[in-house]
Amino acid sequence: MALLRSSFIPCSSQNPSSLLKNPALLPPTIQIRSHNIHIRCSISTSSNESTGTTTTKSQKIPWGCDIDSLEIASVLQKWLSESGLPLQKMAIQKVDVGERGLVALKNIRKGEKLLFVPPSLVITADSEWSCQEAGEVLKRNFVPDWPLLATYLISEASLMNSSRWEKYISALPQQPYSLLYWTRSELDTYLVASQIRERAIERITDVTGTYNDLRLRIYSNYPHLFPEEVFNMETFKWSFGILFSRLVRLPSMDGRVALVPWADMLNHSCEVETFLDYDKSSQGIVFTTDRPYQPGEQVFISYGKKSNGELLLSYGFVPREGTNPNDSVELPFSLKKSDECYKEKLEALRKHGLSASECFPLQTTGWPLELMAYAYLVVSPPNMSRQFEEMASAASNKTTSRKNIRYPEIEEQALQFILDSCESSISKYSKFLQGSSSIDLDVTSPKQVNRKMFLKQLAVDLCTSERRILFRTQYILRRRLRDMRTGELRALRILDGFKKFFKDTLFVVLCPLATYRRGGTGGDIRSSEGTPNGGGSSIQASLLCGQGTTFGSWDSSSIEAWRPPEA
Numbered sequence: 216m217a218l219l220r221s222s223f224i225p226c227s228s229q230n231p232s233s234l235l236k237n238p239a240l241l242p243p244t245i246q247i248r249s250h251n252i253h254i255r256c257s258i259s260t261s262s263n264e265s266t267g268t269t270t271t272k273s274q275k276i277p278w279g280c281d282i283d284s285l286e287i288a289s290v291l292q293k294w295l296s297e298s299g300l301p302l303q304k305m306a307i308q309k310v311d312v313g314e315r316g317l318v319a320l321k322n323i324r325k326g327e328k329l330l331f332v333p334p335s336l337v338i339t340a341d342s343e344w345s346c347q348e349a350g351e352v353l354k355r356n357f358v359p360d361w362p363l364l365a366t367y368l369i370s371e372a373s374l375m376n377s378s379r380w381e382k383y384i385s386a387l388p389q390q391p392y393s394l395l396y397w398t399r400s401e402l403d404t405y406l407v408a409s410q411i412r413e414r415a416i417e418r419i420t421d422v423t424g425t426y427n428d429l430r431l432r433i434y435s436n437y438p439h440l441f442p443e444e445v446f447n448m449e450t451f452k453w454s455f456g457i458l459f460s461r462l463v464r465l466p467s468m469d470g471r472v473a474l475v476p477w478a479d480m481l482n483h484s485c486e487v488e489t490f491l492d493y494d495k496s497s498q499g500i501v502f503t504t505d506r507p508y509q510p511g512e513q514v515f516i517s518y519g520k521k522s523n524g525e526l527l528l529s530y531g532f533v534p535r536e537g538t539n540p541n542d543s544v545e546l547p548f549s550l551k552k553s554d555e556c557y558k559e560k561l562e563a564l565r566k567h568g569l570s571a572s573e574c575f576p577l578q579t580t581g582w583p584l585e586l587m588a589y590a591y592l593v594v595s596p597p598n599m600s601r602q603f604e605e606m607a608s609a610a611s612n613k614t615t616s617r618k619n620i621r622y623p624e625i626e627e628q629a630l631q632f633i634l635d636s637c638e639s640s641i642s643k644y645s646k647f648l649q650g651s652s653s654i655d656l657d658v659t660s661p662k663q664v665n666r667k668m669f670l671k672q673l674a675v676d677l678c679t680s681e682r683r684i685l686f687r688t689q690y691i692l693r694r695r696l697r698d699m700r701t702g703e704l705r706a707l708r709i710l711d712g713f714k715k716f717f718k719d720t721l722f723v724v725l726c727p728l729a730t731y732r733r734g735g736t737g738g739d740i741r742s743s744e745g746t747p748n749g750g751g752s753s754i755q756a757s758l759l760c761g762q763g764t765t766f767g768s769w770d771s772s773s774i775e776a777w778r779p780p781e782a
């Protein structure tokens with residue numbers, strides 16, 4: 216998914232693992248003198264299980280603070296002012312949404328520019344390293360921005376007060392809220408119904424793979440610069456957790472990624488659209504308010520147009536039910552193994568970068584045109600084999616071909632196929648939600664209850680919102696299918712009337728149309744209405760009423776297929 220603007224940025228195009236797989240990244244042989252590392256690592260007995268990493272023991276991160284620590288935040292605020300942050304109209308305070316946040320001290324107008332964090336207080340891949348040699352090694356090896364920044368953060372954190380970022384790092388959460396911190400069994404238990412489970416597993420695998428690559432190719436060659444007591448899977452997971460939840464992309468700085476102290480105390484709201492960016496005229500990081508604030512009100516920005524699942528994945532929270540207009544749910548779809556054209560269809564899909572199983576996002580307003588094309592391909596009969604290619608191409612968001620394809624003769628089966636997948640997914644969500652109905656839904660903070668209860672509530676919130684979208688989709692699909700079928704029935708009755716009236720006289724004329732048979736998937740209401748299935752009766756209503764015609768009072772605007780954001 217492309218990042219349109221700065222928002223805090225976990226972004227699939229920035230897959231850290233694939234970025235690291237750079238052939239230029241070869242083990243160097245130069246010896247460099249050691250740097251002075253102060254370590255405060257302690258072995259914790261926390262509930263963290265190993266997620267397939269190279270370390271077996273879980274270590275408590277010695278840096279950062281409790282996520283709601285205001286004392287340390289005020290030390291940060293003081294240090295920032297002394298280091299060049301201009302006087303602010305906001306202060307860090309305890310807030311209802313997001314534990315700590317920036318709260319207005321004065322009236323703030325809509326359209327006002329705020330923050331003005333100077334570049335000297337921003338961390339980018341070009342920032343100076345306290346341990347210069349460590350930075351040089353990474354740059355000489357062309358380590359990409361994400362793993363470089365992750366290593367930078369650990370390196371600066373380990374140097375404590377010898378690093379200029381000490382006050383900033385101390386105010387970072389010791390355990391960022393992120394699915395990176397969920398164990399495999401927690402993911403399997405709580406996110407069993409949601410595709411976010413797969414995304415979390417992929418992300419954990421990427422982060423683990425990136426760490427293992429760095430360790431093999433670089434850290435192990437410079438143990439004096441990157442000792443394992445400091446640069447290990449636990450510290451790497453922490454620094455990636457910080458990056459996933461706080462890194463921003465700055466559009467006006469050619470999309471550079473940066474950690475922006477102070478600005479990263481802003482929490483997300485689905486009700487605002489404003490985002491952080493570099494402002495050339497004031498030469499600082501700013502955002503422009505898109506609503507007014509009164510003293511005491513928390514000020515928000517947008518982390519981007521993300522679904523609840525994506526917000527949980529990177530930031531560890533789920534917005535209140537029904538408040539996120541960008542919410543969506545990923546639904547898996549597959550070719551049928553029993554399909555006699557399975558091989559041909561798979562070949563067509565592969566040609567366009569797709570596979571036998573694909574996920575598509577559904578929103579309350581509809582589904583992507585690509586999904587409709589995929590559904591056409593799945594249900595299309597052998598006599599449509601010449602269209603497989605066109606369908607597969609339209610199903611791929613990697614091609615620029617026409618997406619809005621229509622095959623009225625198989626539209627009903629295609630919609631029924633989407634409905635079947637939707638209903639099977641709904642039953643998974645319902646099973647999970649029924650099983651968790653006994654948990655206390657008033658839980659709001661991980662400190663109030665144990666970790667498991669907190670994770671369970673996040674999962675319940677996520678699954679409730681995802682199931683809500685599925686229910687809406689189910690409703691729209693059922694109505695549309697019903698309308699199609701009743702329209703079809705009406706058309707069939709007219710046809711039968713004609714047949715009776717003209718007896719054999721006109722039958723010859725109607726015969727070619729009337730003997731058109733559908734491929735036929737489930738949900739055919741005609742037989743239950745007493746209309747014969749065979750002979751000339753199972754003609755597609757759309758053949759009689761014209762291409763693309765829908766029937767009954769169905770409002771097409773409510774089901775407009777939508778395009779997902781450009782990749």
Ligand SMILES: C[S@@+](CC[C@H](N)C(=O)[O-])C[C@H]1O[C@@H](n2cnc3c(N)ncnc32)[C@H](O)[C@@H]1O
Nearest residue numbers: 312313315392460461479480481482483530532
């Ligand atoms: C960029 S930081 C914002 C500052 C953070 N609240 C702090 O105290 O350090 C992002 C983190 O803030 C929290 N957060 C942001 N927006 C939130 C929201 N709408 N609801 C709940 N938590 C939120 C999440 O823990 C997220 O990982």
